[in-house]
Amino acid sequence: MRVVAPDVGGGFGSKLNVYAEEALALALARRLDRPVKWVEERSENHLATTHGRGQVQYIELAATAEGKILGMKVKLVADMGAYLQLLTPGIAIFGSFTYPGLYNFDAYSFECVGVFTNLTPTDAYRGAGRSEAAYAHERAMDALARELEMDPAELRLRNLIPPFTGPTANPAGVMYDSGDYEACMRKALELADYEGLRAEQRRRRESGSVRQLGIGIGNFTESGGLSPSKVAAGVRLQSGGWEAATVRMLASGKVEVVTGTSPHGQGHETAWAQIAADSLGVSPDDVEVLHGDTAVAPLGRDTYGSRSLAVGGVAVHLACGKVVEKAKKIAAHMLEAAEGDIEFAGGRFSVAGSPERGVTIQEVATAASLAADLPEGMEPGLHESHVFDPPNFTWPYGTHICVVEVDTETGKVTIPKYVAVDDCGPVVHPAIVEGQLHGGITQGIAQALYEKAIYDESGNLLTGTLVDYLIPGAPDVPSFILDRTEVPSSTNPMGWKGIGESGTIGSSPAVINAVIDALSHLGVRHIDMPATPMRVWQAIQEARGREAGERTSGHSAQS
Amino acid sequence: MRRIGVTVDGVRYEHEVEPRLLLVHYLREVLGIGGVHVGCDTSNCGACTVLMDGESVKSCTILAVQADNHEITTVQGLARDGEWHPVQRAFHEAHGLQCGYCTPGMIMASVSLLKENPDPSEEEIREGLEGNLCRCTGYENIVKAVRMAAERSGERAAAS
Structure with missing residues (x-):
């Protein structure tokens, strides 16, 4: 099954659910062997999705x-x-x-x-x-x-x-942060x-x-920041609380961020690009955030419970950290210096003590993609994933x-x-x-x-x-x-x-x-x-x- | 079936339509203009707002045959020579939208509002946009965007 859900409009909770009509549309499509489109009207939305409070x-x-x-x-x-x-x-x-x-x-x-x-x-x-x-x-x-x-x-x-x-x-026994x-x-x-x-x-x-x-x-x-998977299991949610991110630096030096969160008005394309840009020292304009299609972003738990930044954004940041770590090894190789002597700031790797000797992370990305001269045994490419499961x-x-x-x-x-x-x-x-x-x-x-x-x-x-x-x-x-x-x-x-x-x-x-x-x-x-x-x-x-x-x-x- | 001729976003169209066809359905389903949204089915939300001969109308409240020989502008026809309309730009810069569903209607209503009143107060903007609902923004940045567009066009007028 492939789910494509870009720009779906505001959710506010009701879009968390799987509704019977969605399953029926799939069943009908199978039986009729043709595409089935189901459009919910406003009154159906009020009557047959979910209500709050009560x-x-x-x-x-x-x-x-x-x-x-x-x-x-x-x-x-x-x-x-x-x-x-x-x-x-x-x-x-x-x-x-x-x-x-x-x-x-x-x-x-x-x-x-x-x-x-x-x-x-x-x-x-x-x-x-x-x-x-x-x-x-x-x-x-x-x-x-x-x-x-x-x-x-x-x-x-x-x-x-x-x-x-x-x-x-707190008095209820949970740990405030x-x-x-x-x-x-x-x-x-x-x-x-x-x-x-x-x-x-x-x-x-x-x-x-x-x-x-x-x-x-x-x-x-x-x-x-929903939610620690152990807590989710404790209330029998049958769903982990982690979030996934993949960060790919392309041969061109541009960056693709794949997120499992599903923005519908919260501005993840903007904010995730900022997070990656800050971590990698590149321009936010060079970062493309991919989401909302299970063929593109198959791993993730979605957007709900004020979790996207605190779980999904952190996953992006940590995946970027892994990219920098690998890039540092390649940069050391390119600069013929020990990895321990390499410093990273503002998107540039340089050798401690001689700042004029350096390569940008984009140059490293190109080298990683060409793979003509990488450290012995290193996999080509500059792309890393991280799955973040918050402790609290x-x-x-x-x-x-x-x-x-x-x-x-x-x-x-x-x-x-x-x-x-x-x-x-x-x-x-x-x-x-x-x-x-x-x-x-x-x-x-x-x-x-x-x-x-x-x-x-x-x-x-x-x-x-x-x-x-x-x-x-x-x-x-x-x-x-x-x-x-x-x-x-x-x-x-x-x-x-x-x-x-x-x-x-x-x-x-x-x-x-x-x-x-x-x-x-x-x-x-x-x-x-x-x-x-x-x-x-x-x-x-x-x-x-x-x-x-x-x-x-x-x-x-x-x- | 009735034959109608409508100019939409500068293009002249002629179609045979059922007399009961709503303008919003004509725009979306016959012309394929997805920028006109259906939000409520009861003429409350204003997501389907377009301009008819320069004035804002909810395209779900009128029939396609009523648009015969009239000129319709949708949000997709606002940009000129690849440049966004000042109201579109202001919505972008003032963070006047989140999910974007109400935005096409909100922008068209704002364009119409500014045409009637080029220098509206915050209260006049809020009153003027009463017919358009937004669930995401709390209206704060929409009001800000309309003020921003008004001030810029005021500056342009003063400069020229």
């Missing part, structure tokens, strides 16, 4: 009066849908590692019941498992802060895991002008403004701060300011990282304010088209203020962590916390996603009703 979450925190968290108890009821797809039961379990978030405490318990329903199957959706976790722990942190009458930022700062540079166990969470969070608070925002919030509360201000924090970590996940993290204005008369929520400080380790291509964050944050905002799969009583999907399923447009989302900290991961030699899902994970809790924060003085404590104007308005009415009821019952008790 959990009822119960989370309890134990804490001292000073706000030190002692323990966390999580119970989930997770909707599997009608059938198990590739990762359906694994999503909630994957999230179980990250419910402790960035916080340090002793006791942790996690329980999950997966239930079959007559709905569309759930499976990986950008942020899978960890979005749900971050949403729960950050909502709980805000609830605890209100209970203790403490500032929610202060409560978080008191509970952060202190800075660390090597594998460190590295982090300086406080530096990240303080940077976000400063960038948002947190104190100034609180002052403005007080002013609006005192003046009884119709447009109340809310500030929401989303602290999170995501497990990226990577753990990108961040602090997102969302500021909302809630119109208390209509329930409409707008976002005047959104700040995200993320740590994905050293950055290969800043514009790509920012782009991933913009899109990811928007997807999380969409989940928090707009999107919902709605079914009728018999389980028919009512949101099967983009008429009914509200994907936000350009006027519905804000512009973003982004910044970074840079603590290298201890999981791979480059310190890279990945950034694909961070935006989605940090944003939903930040948005909902902000909406509730804007209304908490009115007595609002909970609003489910999506916080549509109707739900927000109803929450305000209910809170006012409760308050009025309490006033009335207070009167009658006195009289």
